[in-house]
Amino acid sequence: METIIKSKTKSVVIGAGHPFVMIGERINPTGRKKLGEEMIAGDFSRVERDAAAQVAAGAHILDVNAGVPLGDEPEMLINAIRTIQKISDVPLCIDSSVMDALEAALGAYEGKALVNSVTGEDERLDRVLPLVKKYNAAVIGLANDETGISNDPEERVRVAEKIIARAASYGIPREDVIIDPLTMTVAADPQAARNTLETMRMIREHLGVNMIAGASNVSFGLPDRSWVNAGYLPMAMLCGLTCAITDPTNPTLRQIILASDVLMGNDEYASNWIADFRKRAAANK
Amino acid sequence: METIIKSKTKSVVIGAGHPFVMIGERINPTGRKKLGEEMIAGDFSRVERDAAAQVAAGAHILDVNAGVPLGDEPEMLINAIRTIQKISDVPLCIDSSVMDALEAALGAYEGKALVNSVTGEDERLDRVLPLVKKYNAAVIGLANDETGISNDPEERVRVAEKIIARAASYGIPREDVIIDPLTMTVAADPQAARNTLETMRMIREHLGVNMIAGASNVSFGLPDRSWVNAGYLPMAMLCGLTCAITDPTNPTLRQIILASDVLMGNDEYASNWIADFRKRAAANK
Numbered sequence: 001m002e003t004i005i006k007s008k009t010k011s012v013v014i015g016a017g018h019p020f021v022m023i024g025e026r027i028n029p030t031g032r033k034k035l036g037e038e039m040i041a042g043d044f045s046r047v048e049r050d051a052a053a054q055v056a057a058g059a060h061i062l063d064v065n066a067g068v069p070l071g072d073e074p075e076m077l078i079n080a081i082r083t084i085q086k087i088s089d090v091p092l093c094i095d096s097s098v099m100d101a102l103e104a105a106l107g108a109y110e111g112k113a114l115v116n117s118v119t120g121e122d123e124r125l126d127r128v129l130p131l132v133k134k135y136n137a138a139v140i141g142l143a144n145d146e147t148g149i150s151n152d153p154e155e156r157v158r159v160a161e162k163i164i165a166r167a168a169s170y171g172i173p174r175e176d177v178i179i180d181p182l183t184m185t186v187a188a189d190p191q192a193a194r195n196t197l198e199t200m201r202m203i204r205e206h207l208g209v210n211m212i213a214g215a216s217n218v219s220f221g222l223p224d225r226s227w228v229n230a231g232y233l234p235m236a237m238l239c240g241l242t243c244a245i246t247d248p249t250n251p252t253l254r255q256i257i258l259a260s261d262v263l264m265g266n267d268e269y270a271s272n273w274i275a276d277f278r279k280r281a282a283a284n285k
Numbered sequence: 286m287e288t289i290i291k292s293k294t295k296s297v298v299i300g301a302g303h304p305f306v307m308i309g310e311r312i313n314p315t316g317r318k319k320l321g322e323e324m325i326a327g328d329f330s331r332v333e334r335d336a337a338a339q340v341a342a343g344a345h346i347l348d349v350n351a352g353v354p355l356g357d358e359p360e361m362l363i364n365a366i367r368t369i370q371k372i373s374d375v376p377l378c379i380d381s382s383v384m385d386a387l388e389a390a391l392g393a394y395e396g397k398a399l400v401n402s403v404t405g406e407d408e409r410l411d412r413v414l415p416l417v418k419k420y421n422a423a424v425i426g427l428a429n430d431e432t433g434i435s436n437d438p439e440e441r442v443r444v445a446e447k448i449i450a451r452a453a454s455y456g457i458p459r460e461d462v463i464i465d466p467l468t469m470t471v472a473a474d475p476q477a478a479r480n481t482l483e484t485m486r487m488i489r490e491h492l493g494v495n496m497i498a499g500a501s502n503v504s505f506g507l508p509d510r511s512w513v514n515a516g517y518l519p520m521a522m523l524c525g526l527t528c529a530i531t532d533p534t535n536p537t538l539r540q541i542i543l544a545s546d547v548l549m550g551n552d553e554y555a556s557n558w559i560a561d562f563r564k565r566a567a568a569n570k
Contacts, residue, residue: 255509
């Protein structure tokens with residue numbers, strides 16, 4: 001199954017057999033105080049730099065979040081989107097839980113966006129999905145609902161099914177729903193990663209849709225997190241993960257993803273891997 | 286299923302749920318001209334240093350190979366084993382395809398060795414397995430036979446079954462057979478890694494024995510091989526790989542293995558991971 005996300009001039013295909021899609025996570029003021037302050041002051045130069053750096057590092061799509069407390073989120077989100085679309089043709093993933101901001105952003109965006117995100121809660125589904133349909137977007141569905149996040153893979157699959165069915169009822173085809181099976185930290189529960197990997201396998205087998213992860217959640221609370229994230233990504237790719245919200249400017253993560261694409265047979269004759277190697281070798285000269 | 290390898294004073298358990306066992310690969314003159322020359326000259330100081338370095342980096346077992354063209358392999362192998370057993374208590378994996386050398390080494394070794402290796406060829410099975418039994422060792426069984434290396438996972442499983450059955454006929458219990466499902470390079474065949482991973486899954490499901498890999502084979506012919514190996518190991522661990530012949534002094538490999546143990550639930554509360562992190566942090570001060 002293929003999910004296609006577009007800018008005005010560029011399409012990105014997410015799907016098994018295609019190179020893994022890296023969605024750059026850095027344009028997000030959560031935990032980045034300076035970026036938040038600049039956004040409020042109307043200064044989007046850092047957004048521009050971060051966008052360029054992530055694209056140069058291999059991001060296929062950029063996540064854009066403008067959620068700053070007391071900020072005018074609709075306006076800031078539109079500014080961020082316009083700033084990025086001026087300097088780059090990568091498609092965008094619009095990341096907001098505020099309905100006004102989401103609708104304003106979808107209206108301003110040129111292309112077919114990915115909406116980040118909707119849960120399996122009825123109230124959220126019935127607010128977000130009509131917007132996804134209206135603006136002909138795709139959407140990330142998180143496998144939790146009113147009852148919270150289950151440790152039981154079957155329960156998460158059930159929530160994923162519910163999201164896909166509800167999307168269909170609004171006229172959104174299943175290829176435009178990307179499920180996030182929810183990655184929790186292994187620091188709190190040694191079985192957390194295996195539960196999510198098992199959920200992925202079941203979703204691939206029973207639902208066949210594309211899957212996404214915020215891979216860095218797996219290492220929350222641990223030291224030297226990049227390596228734990230780097231171990232998780234190949235396992236998840238093997239279980240059906242086809243894209244992730246991640247930081248391609250982190251060489252550990254970028255290199256493990258590109259290497260895993262070779263191993264999965266998504267990068268025939270390792271041509272992307274070899275091109276990246278040459279770029280790195282030239283940069284180190 | 287647990288395979289236990291011993292020195293005189295130390296036991297290492299290989300098995301699902303236990304931390305992944307790293308078998309240090311460096312004591313091997315293949316492609317290390319200087320080491321080979323020194324071995325022939327009776328100088329085992331490099332063997333001693335390489336053993337110490339690998340153990341310091343976390344090797345649980347050390348592979349020992351003394352195959353130098355024109356060298357007296359039985360004598361050199363015994364010298365290498367005695368050198369290592371003098372300075373370290375890690376159990377050893379005795380690596381030779383020469384019957385005289387193997388028998389001499391097994392006679393000299395104090396403990397329960399791992400023999401590297403036997404194929405599924407009748408002639409090899411009937412020469413190696415009696416020695417494994419006589420010296421109460423465990424053995425690595427390579428999933429190829431007279432017909433070569435099959436691309437078909439089912440065929441490799443069949444060879445693994447044959448090795449286990451033949452071992453049983455010599456009185457060697459199945460927990461003392463560790464199957465190597467054969468890792469081939471993705472540079473020649475984009476499906477090579479997936480074939481082996483599928484073989485691993487089938488062996489885990491149908492035979493339940495421990496599995497080993499020479500993980501670095503997967504990247505033969507590619508640039509920046511460590512990263513490709515590092516992507517392969519987490520995938521393989523998820524499919525049932527419980528040990529590997531690898532280089533623990535390579536930080537990329539060691540760190541991805543330790544991180545993957547956390548993800549697999551083999552390192553509860555990440556205590557090994559955190560200990561390794563602290564050691565690295567102290568070393569970088």
